[in-house]
Each structure stands twice: as C-alpha cells, then as structure tokens.
Amino acid sequence: MKTLVWVEHDNQSVKDATLSTFTAAAKLGEVHLLVAGKGVSGVAEAAAQIAGVGKVHVADDAAYAHFLAENVAPLIVQLMGDHDAVLFPATTTGKNVAPRVAAALDVMQISDILSVEGADTFTRPIYAGNAIATVQTSDKKLVLTVRGTAFDKAAATGGSGTVEAVAVAGDTGLSTFVGAEIAASERPELTSAKVIVSGGRALGSQEQFHALIDPLADKLGAAVGASRAAVDAGYAPNDYQVGQTGKIVAPQVYVAVGISGAIQHLAGMKDSKTIVAINKDEDAPIFQVADIGLVGDLFTVVPELTEKL
Amino acid sequence: MKVLVPVKRVLDYNVKPRVKADGTGVDLANVKMSMNPFDEIAIEEAVRLKEKGAATEIVVVTIGVAKAETDVLLTARAMGADRGILIQTDETVEPLAVAKLLAKVAEEEQPGLIILGKQAIDDDSNQTGQMLAALLGWAQGTFASKVEIAGDRVHVTREIDGGLETVDLKLPAIVTTDLRLNEPRYATLPNIMKAKTKPVAKKTVAEYGVDITPRLTTLKVVEPAKRQAGIKVGSVDELVEKLKGMGVA
Numbered sequence: 001m002k003t004l005v006w007v008e009h010d011n012q013s014v015k016d017a018t019l020s021t022f023t024a025a026a027k028l029g030e031v032h033l034l035v036a037g038k039g040v041s042g043v044a045e046a047a048a049q050i051a052g053v054g055k056v057h058v059a060d061d062a063a064y065a066h067f068l069a070e071n072v073a074p075l076i077v078q079l080m081g082d083h084d085a086v087l088f089p090a091t092t093t094g095k096n097v098a099p100r101v102a103a104a105l106d107v108m109q110i111s112d113i114l115s116v117e118g119a120d121t122f123t124r125p126i127y128a129g130n131a132i133a134t135v136q137t138s139d140k141k142l143v144l145t146v147r148g149t150a151f152d153k154a155a156a157t158g159g160s161g162t163v164e165a166v167a168v169a170g171d172t173g174l175s176t177f178v179g180a181e182i183a184a185s186e187r188p189e190l191t192s193a194k195v196i197v198s199g200g201r202a203l204g205s206q207e208q209f210h211a212l213i214d215p216l217a218d219k220l221g222a223a224v225g226a227s228r229a230a231v232d233a234g235y236a237p238n239d240y241q242v243g244q245t246g247k248i249v250a251p252q253v254y255v256a257v258g259i260s261g262a263i264q265h266l267a268g269m270k271d272s273k274t275i276v277a278i279n280k281d282e283d284a285p286i287f288q289v290a291d292i293g294l295v296g297d298l299f300t301v302v303p304e305l306t307e308k309l
Numbered sequence: 310m311k312v313l314v315p316v317k318r319v320l321d322y323n324v325k326p327r328v329k330a331d332g333t334g335v336d337l338a339n340v341k342m343s344m345n346p347f348d349e350i351a352i353e354e355a356v357r358l359k360e361k362g363a364a365t366e367i368v369v370v371t372i373g374v375a376k377a378e379t380d381v382l383l384t385a386r387a388m389g390a391d392r393g394i395l396i397q398t399d400e401t402v403e404p405l406a407v408a409k410l411l412a413k414v415a416e417e418e419q420p421g422l423i424i425l426g427k428q429a430i431d432d433d434s435n436q437t438g439q440m441l442a443a444l445l446g447w448a449q450g451t452f453a454s455k456v457e458i459a460g461d462r463v464h465v466t467r468e469i470d471g472g473l474e475t476v477d478l479k480l481p482a483i484v485t486t487d488l489r490l491n492e493p494r495y496a497t498l499p500n501i502m503k504a505k506t507k508p509v510a511k512k513t514v515a516e517y518g519v520d521i522t523p524r525l526t527t528l529k530v531v532e533p534a535k536r537q538a539g540i541k542v543g544s545v546d547e548l549v550e551k552l553k554g555m556g557v558a
Binding site for chain 1: 320322325326328335403404405408427428430431432433434435436437438439440441442443444446447448449450451452454464467468469470471472473474475476477478479482487488489523524525526527528529530531532533536537539540541542544545546547548549551552555557
C-alpha cells in the first residue's frame with residue numbers, strides 16, 4: 001500500500017506529531033510525505049531525513065501558507081490518485097483538513113486511530129476514551145487521523161527521501177487567513193512533553209495558577225496543562241486544556257494539581273505512564289487513576305514540593 | 310439570512326458509558342440521552358445571531374430515532390430555534406452519510422450559514438462539519454470561539470493547537486463550535502411549552518435519496534485497559550522520593 005503522510009510544520013520545522021503518524025503509516029506500506037506551505041524548502045529537506053521515507057511531495061505556494069482546508073484539501077485529493085491511504089496527525093490542522101479530503105473522495109474517515117490491526121482494520125477510542133472500538137472499513141482509499149501518543153516516533157534522521165515538487169492547485173478564494181495569536185512559551189510543547197504539571201479549578205485564580213504551577217513545572221522541566229474548569233475560569237489559556245475536547249497527552253509523568261478528575265479530563269491524560277495527584281478531597285475521582293496520590297492542601301503542598309525537588 | 314443548525318441526540322455527558330458484555334457496543338438502554346453539548350453551543354450562537362439581527366430564521370435538523378424529536382428538537386426550539394426537521398431512521402448513520410443528508414437539506418433550505426458542533430461526544434469523530442463543507446463546496450470555520458458576520462463574509466476565530474487563529478470566510482459557510490464560543494442558555498418551562506407549537510417536519514432518509522449504508526463495520530467494542538490501583542503517600546517528602554525514583558526530579 002502506498003501511503004501519504006501530512007507533514008505537520010510551521011513553515012520552519014517538522015513537528016513531532018509527524019513522526020508518530022509516520023510510524024502508523026509505515027505499518028501499512030511505503031510512506032510518502034506531503035509538505036504543503038509557503039517557503040518550505042527547509043521543512044522538505046528535514047522531512048526527507050526521516051528514517052524510511054520514500055518520496056517527499058512539496059507544494060510551496062502562498063495558498064498553503066496557513067494550511068487553509070479549502071486550499072489544501074484539493075491538493076491532497078489530487079495526490080490521492082496515486083496513493084491508497086492518507087494519514088494526518090490528529091492535531092487541529094489534521095482534524096480540520098482530513099474530513100474535507102475524505103468527503104471529496106467519498107470515503108469515511110477513521111478518526112484518532114490507536115493501532116493498526118490490519119490493512120483495513122484499526123482501533124479508535126469512543127465515548128471520551130471509555131470504550132475502544134475495532135473498526136474495519138470497506139472503502140477503497142483510507143483517510144485516517146492518528147493519535148500521536150499511541151505510536152512511537154519514527155527516527156527524524158537516517159532517511160534519504162527524494163524531494164519532488166507537485167503541481168499547485170491554487171487558491172479557491174473561499175477563505176483567507178486574517179491573523180493568529182500564538183501563545184509564546186519557553187516550556188516544552190504539551191503534546192510531546194515527558195512531564196506535565198496540570199492545574200485545576202482549586203488553584204483559585206490566574207495569579208495563584210502561575211505562582212504555584214509554573215515554578216513546579218520549571219523544576220521538573222515540564223509542560224503546563226490545565227483542566228477545562230481552570231481554562232473557563234481564565235486561570236490558563238485555552239491551548240493548555242487537556243481532555244476530550246482539548247489535547248490528548250501521554251507523558252511519562254502527569255502531575256494533576258487541584259483537579260477532581262472528570263470523565264472529560266481523564267479522556268485526555270489517562271494513558272500517561274505515571275499519574276500523580278495532589279488534591280485535598282480524598283474521594284476525588286482522580287485518585288482512582290492516580291499511581292501516586294497525596295491528600296493535602298495544594299497551597300501548602302505544592303510550594304513545599306517545589307522547594308524540595 | 311437563514312441559519313441551519315444540525316443537532317445530535319447522544320448519551321448524556323454526565324453518564325459514565327458502560328460497554329456491553331458481548332462487545333457489540335455501549336449500552337444505551339434506559340440511560341439518559343441529551344443534546345450533544347457542542348450542538349447546544351451551536352443553537353445558542355444561532356439564537357444570538359438572530360437577536361443581533363444578523364439571522365432571520367433558525368432551522369434545526371436532526372437525524373435519528375423518533376425520540377430525537379422530544380429529546381433534542383424540543384430543547385432546540387425552546388432555546389430559540391424557529392422550526393425543526395426530523396429525518397427519522399433507526400439505523401446508525403455515519404458522519405459521511407449525515408453530511409450527505411445535510412447537504413440535501415441545505416439545498417432545500419438555502420441557509421446562509423450552517424453551525425454544527427465540532428464533535429459528538431459519543432463517536433468523537435469530529436468530521437461532519439468539514440465533510441458537509443466539502444460536499445457543498447463552502448468555506449469552513451472549525452473549532453470556532455468567536456463568530457462575526459460582516460456583510461457577505463464571516464470572521465471566525467478558531468482554537469488551534471498553539472493558540473488562536475482568525476479566518477475570513479465567504480458566505481454561505483460552515484462553522485463548527487468549540488466550547489468557548491458561548492454559554493448556552495437553559496430552556497425555561499414557558500419556552501418549552503411554547504416550543505411545542507413550533508412546527509417539526511418529519512422526513513425519511515428515502516425522501517432524500519441518500520445511501521446511508523455504513524462504510525465501517527465495528528468488529529468489537531471493549532473497555533480500555535484498567536489502570537493498576539495506585540498508592541497514597543503521606544507526605545511531600547515521600548512524594549519527592551517517588552518522583553526522584555522515577556528519574557524526573
């Protein structure tokens with residue numbers, strides 16, 4: 001099977017999400033990559049280094065600079081004449097573009113796959129991860145999005161793909177990019193961090209969130225996450241949200257501070273290797289999934305922990 | 310401008326799903342069903358557009374069992390939708406087939422905007438809005454946290470992985486809602502009573518001539534692997550020791 005993988009990038013560098021998607025694609029057959037964007041020769045060169053890659057298709061045009069689904073989907077549909085499957089990381093870009101491609105190809109997409117069970121059979125989570133479904137498709141072409149935390153990352157170097165420019169499909173004129181506010185952060189990226197410190201509603205305010213969570217995260221070299229309650233209350237920005245509707249993470253260590261552990265939050269972090277919970281309510285549901293729990297007031301426990309680390 | 314809002318009846322978000330012992334699916338017998346939370350946000354946004362004078366009529370559509378009429382169409386009308394369409398079927402309808410049915414409804418109704426939830430909390434697919442946009446050849450503003458109509462364009466602020474992004478879309482367009490778009494209002498008792506007088510058109514899948522044969526077969530549904538029971542530590546010192554033991558501190 002000839003597969004095409006969407007390379008997740010920011011027009012500068014290849015994002016880690018690409019590497020786990022690559023691993024999933026390699027289970028199906030030969031892997032080709034698509035780098036679409038503006039000024040992406042550097043990204044294409046980096047992509048060609050991924051171990052085991054075949055061809056790297058490059059579409060360099062202003063129409064693709066912001067990965068607008070209206071412009072990118074026709075490009076992929078065109079490449080699908082020559083490929084049997086297309087895989088996207090289940091990032092906001094992948095989730096935005098993939099179904100548009102699937103409908104144009106008249107196939108059902110399989111979202112957020114956790115494993116490849118065969119050439120047409122995959123597992124995926126449903127009901128906020130409370131059930132795992134094994135699904136088999138009868139479609140001739142596959143459109144898949146891949147849960148990054150479920151697959152190991154392919155080696156970013158050692159490959160020697162051939163870079164090839166593809167015909168540019170152009171701008172559909174349906175949509176234009178106006179602007180973006182990207183949260184600046186010195187910390188590791190949430191979805192690829194080895195350690196995550198997450199705060200919940202119990203932090204009480206934005207000031208306390210930063211005063212308590214940030215130093216602990218810095219001590220552990222961790223990314224900072226948050227529950228929906230903390231985000232809704234304005235303690236942390238939206239892109240910190242871990243859960244069914246936010247980011248899905250599976251770090252080595254997940255430290256949940258002042259998070260009760262609602263189904264929707266657990267959906268985003270219960271595949272973490274080790275879960276540490278700090279909560280003053282010993283009946284909080286988070287303790288049912290935590291490997292290490294500490295019952296105590298976070299306002300005294302967290303500063304003490306930060307100091308002793 | 311007419312706004313079309315597709316809604317779905319799903320297992321209530323507060324209910325913990327139970328996987329059936331025979332591995333055929335999740336047990337939906339005798340459990341509370343409600344409107345998908347993202348769809349409530351979609352209705353709310355449509356009602357706000359109407360209150361601002363940007364929308365003239367709100368049509369709500371659902372595809373599913375007869376009970377969807379009372380479970381979700383009534384709520385939607387009580388929140389402010391003007392009329393409903395129930396496309397009744399007892400079959401499982403996949404996002405691609407839902408999108409095809411909705412495309413037919415859109416051809417009939419000619420809305421200026423279609424607002425959907427970003428995903429349904431049962432199948433967690435996150436596909437229908439994007440598929441519908443593809444089938445209609447319209448622009449899509451997915452994961453919206455802000456929607457502003459400006460003449461024949463709509464500005465949509467989207468929640469993306471690194472932060473926020475704003476796009477400008479040509480109308481008619483598709484918007485899918487993220488959690489932070491708005492806070493849905495409650496359907497009050499007087500409004501629920503009044504909603505019963507608002508019309509619902511009952512349709513069948515056959516009337517639209519859409520083939521809804523599933524493309525995917527669910528071979529089995531299992532519970533996720535259970536986590537081993539953890540331990541509780543009595544002090545910060547013990548926790549520090551554990552963290553150091555794992556090599557993270």
